[in-house]
Amino acid sequence: MGRGASSNSIPEIENARFLFVIGSNTTEAHPVLALRIKKAVRNGATLVVADPRAIWLTKLAKRHLQLRPGTDVWLLNAMMHVILEEGLQDDEYIRANTVDFDAVREIVMRYTPEDAEKVTGVPAEAIRATAREYATERHAAIFYTLGITEHACGVDNIWSLSNLVLMTGHLGYESTGLNALRGQNNVQGLNDSGANPMYLPGYQAVDDPELRRKFSEAWGAEVPETPGYRLDQMMSGLHDGRVRALVLIGENPAQTEPNARHVEEGLGKLDFLLSQDIFLHDMTSKHAHVVLPASSFAEKDGTFTNTERRVSRVRRAAPLPGEAKTDLEIVLLLARALGTHWPEYPDAESVWNELADLAPAWYGLRYDRIEENGIQWPVPELGHPGTQFLHAPRPARPGGAKFYPVEYQRPIEEPDSEYPLVLSTGRTLYHYNSATMTMRESGITEKQEDPFFEISAEDASALGLAEGDWARLLSRRGALEARVHLSERVYPGLVWMALHFAEQKVNWLTHDVGDPLIGTPEFKISAVRVEPVA
Amino acid sequence: MVEFTLDGRTVTASDGELIVHAAARHGTFIPTLCHDDKLDPYGGCRMCVVDVEGAPRPMPACATRVAEGMAISTNGQITDYQRTLTEMLLSEHLNASPGGRPNELRDLATELGVDAPVILPDAKREEYDDRNQLMGYDPDACILCARCVRYTQEVMQCSALSLEGRGGHSRIVPTWGLSWLDTECELCGGCLSTCPTGAIYEKFEEGTERPESALEEVRTTCTYCGVGCQIDLKLDPGTKHIVKVTSKDEYLPNEGNLCVKGRFAFNFVHHPDRLTRPLVRGEDGELHPTTWEHALETAAAGLRKVIDEHGPQAVGFLSSARLTNEENYLIQKLARTGVGTNSVHSCEST
Numbered sequence: 102m103g104r105g106a107s108s109n110s111i112p113e114i115e116n117a118r119f120l121f122v123i124g125s126n127t128t129e130a131h132p133v134l135a136l137r138i139k140k141a142v143r144n145g146a147t148l149v150v151a152d153p154r155a156i157w158l159t160k161l162a163k164r165h166l167q168l169r170p171g172t173d174v175w176l177l178n179a180m181m182h183v184i185l186e187e188g189l190q191d192d193e194y195i196r197a198n199t200v201d202f203d204a205v206r207e208i209v210m211r212y213t214p215e216d217a218e219k220v221t222g223v224p225a226e227a228i229r230a231t232a233r234e235y236a237t238e239r240h241a242a243i244f245y246t247l248g249i250t251e252h253a254c255g256v257d258n259i260w261s262l263s264n265l266v267l268m269t270g271h272l273g274y275e276s277t278g279l280n281a282l283r284g285q286n287n288v289q290g291l292n293d294s295g296a297n298p299m300y301l302p303g304y305q306a307v308d309d310p311e312l313r314r315k316f317s318e319a320w321g322a323e324v325p326e327t328p329g330y331r332l333d334q335m336m337s338g339l340h341d342g343r344v345r346a347l348v349l350i351g352e353n354p355a356q357t358e359p360n361a362r363h364v365e366e367g368l369g370k371l372d373f374l375l376s377q378d379i380f381l382h383d384m385t386s387k388h389a390h391v392v393l394p395a396s397s398f399a400e401k402d403g404t405f406t407n408t409e410r411r412v413s414r415v416r417r418a419a420p421l422p423g424e425a426k427t428d429l430e431i432v433l434l435l436a437r438a439l440g441t442h443w444p445e446y447p448d449a450e451s452v453w454n455e456l457a458d459l460a461p462a463w464y465g466l467r468y469d470r471i472e473e474n475g476i477q478w479p480v481p482e483l484g485h486p487g488t489q490f491l492h493a494p495r496p497a498r499p500g501g502a503k504f505y506p507v508e509y510q511r512p513i514e515e516p517d518s519e520y521p522l523v524l525s526t527g528r529t530l531y532h533y534n535s536a537t538m539t540m541r542e543s544g545i546t547e548k549q550e551d552p553f554f555e556i557s558a559e560d561a562s563a564l565g566l567a568e569g570d571w572a573r574l575l576s577r578r579g580a581l582e583a584r585v586h587l588s589e590r591v592y593p594g595l596v597w598m599a600l601h602f603a604e605q606k607v608n609w610l611t612h613d614v615g616d617p618l619i620g621t622p623e624f625k626i627s628a629v630r631v632e633p634v635a
Numbered sequence: 636m637v638e639f640t641l642d643g644r645t646v647t648a649s650d651g652e653l654i655v656h657a658a659a660r661h662g663t664f665i666p667t668l669c670h671d672d673k674l675d676p677y678g679g680c681r682m683c684v685v686d687v688e689g690a691p692r693p694m695p696a697c698a699t700r701v702a703e704g705m706a707i708s709t710n711g712q713i714t715d716y717q718r719t720l721t722e723m724l725l726s727e728h729l730n731a732s733p734g735g736r737p738n739e740l741r742d743l744a745t746e747l748g749v750d751a752p753v754i755l756p757d758a759k760r761e762e763y764d765d766r767n768q769l770m771g772y773d774p775d776a777c778i779l780c781a782r783c784v785r786y787t788q789e790v791m792q793c794s795a796l797s798l799e800g801r802g803g804h805s806r807i808v809p810t811w812g813l814s815w816l817d818t819e820c821e822l823c824g825g826c827l828s829t830c831p832t833g834a835i836y837e838k839f840e841e842g843t844e845r846p847e848s849a850l851e852e853v854r855t856t857c858t859y860c861g862v863g864c865q866i867d868l869k870l871d872p873g874t875k876h877i878v879k880v881t882s883k884d885e886y887l888p889n890e891g892n893l894c895v896k897g898r899f900a901f902n903f904v905h906h907p908d909r910l911t912r913p914l915v916r917g918e919d920g921e922l923h924p925t926t927w928e929h930a931l932e933t934a935a936a937g938l939r940k941v942i943d944e945h946g947p948q949a950v951g952f953l954s955s956a957r958l959t960n961e962e963n964y965l966i967q968k969l970a971r972t973g974v975g976t977n978s979v980h981s982c983e984s985t
Contacts, residue, residue: 283861329977351955394910403959407863423911
């Protein structure tokens, strides 16, 4: 469509009339946004949840499409099949605003709901009903998270969703659209700001010589032409010697990246590892050469950008502990130590102004405008009110939004006799990522502390496991021990575990073959075996 | 749009607007206790009653919608009702502020210039304890307006709290008399935020002498998840430590709602495990505290050596969603112009 962001806004959610939540455990990963979904349903909207697990939202849903992990393309192509078969597409929108529709039409015609049922496990009639409801409701909105993206076919999944949206013209007005719920507080902003190998700040492509020249001139230093490595390429570069030094800023890839044992081995091979963080963790204490004490969100000024593109102020409230410095200050000191000749940046605002001057969609967004509530980009000029929803009056991509025909790809690793269960991973309400922050809150660890995994009662009883027992999970990459949690959320054959537990990292088990285009790991599907702990 | 009379003035309201909202728009403040804009109209506490011409008895402004031609009076005998009601509530309201939270009943009493005429003999309610560390409840501060219960039912849509008992024995309990940790409660603290009298409060603030209004307040953006809730960090002016986190209804996008992490997981900021000095690995293979100067020299030398021997492409930067836009901007600028590589990414590239 031409934008790497959610199309619509959080306050609009409660006025949607049909909500399709796919691959998003919203009440746990985005609890406060989920309140709007709950409110929409209370206002009479229809909710359909597509998820391999019976997550909390299924309680409110009219229908739960409990698809097998990794079969999203089948489900979505079959929904489009129904829409086209019954003539529910928006021909006028397709004609006026999109390109390459015919390629998709041709492919989805082969994806019948009946065949989809065999692959996905979702009844054909449920697929038909959902397709009809979605296509015929004007205020129909789609929400997705990492259940869509964390697959080797993650890009295919997003394209499928995008095809579905474009086909029905559900874009460019209130309470509709395609909404990627960003997992972490400033994921949107870190990409907006150019911490990305493909893009300079404001999604300006590094491989465009004109844009490189613009930034080189502004910065008084040459922007390199050589393409940078993505995260997954850096991780593989640790092993083959392409990457010899790593600067880790608030990151612990030996917990959050797939095949984490292998990642840690790689980190051990580095000539130089610099970590800038608020806590020391097992990986940095073993492998870092220099550790710089940094700042938490409460100790610094700046901005975060949320999942609806809203840029909001972050303000310093508490003093830094000991000799710790803000990350901004540390980067400036490091830049000077490396011999750069940057201008003076007396405060965060001066940095922001440089970014806004260089990024057209942020140009009009200045601190004086976000003293109260934040503003949503694009804000192309001073005085521009910000943008509540994107792709209005037409899709942002020049020439029209593009349909991408997508064929189903099997997951990289499927269960077999040796590793008969599918392991999927995710987050819980009570913790956050590597949990260095939340595991230090006793009022919360009281609710959830020990590593646990969800397993169906059938699978557990076949293994002689009861609630609370310790069990071992093994994959081709590694093993860990966690407590059994008998759960009706998973079906026989599926187990699920969160990534929060530093002592028993679920990413010891996951594999590291990611999406071929963008490298996103397939956290959602690995083959494992469960054994009782003797 | 409808026309009505408010204390003798002819004014307008939108279709279906509650009297309390229409009056506020026209500058007339009607006190409420059981009302919260996040919740369905309830009309339980009667503090907001107004006279409506032709109605047999006073009507609750928080639960009555303006109709065409209505004649509403908010003064006269109504203020007597409010005084009497306030006195009645105060007479069974033994503990004004168990955790230092604001108390709208006390504020109202001050405004109306009333106090408890007597303390009712059965005012003392059964003590309440729970093993969770986050939310405390004092029945002696509770006016049973059920805002907390309704918040769990209407906003969270979970079964977490219930009204238990009758008359003077009534109190709020976690559903089925379980612990807050064992019901469907998700520990979001929404009950606490909506409580008008501070009967539900941050348990870790129990017995504090210091009212919430004495804390410093800094508005910022939550560090958990991509919703970007707007929060107020409340700091002890002496220690400069965050002692609680609150939010406000007018904040976007969360409208005052928070989750368990945003409201309660702030102690990591002041945790003794925080790194307070730069560390450099010594000849002995261990990390040792050192000066900033030495740490930065060592860092620059380590990076410079790799660049000299293997080229800038051998250096990678992994930045973080925990950092601000400004910090991320400078980090990519450092990678691109300080080191000379486009290899800057993060673990949150999706």
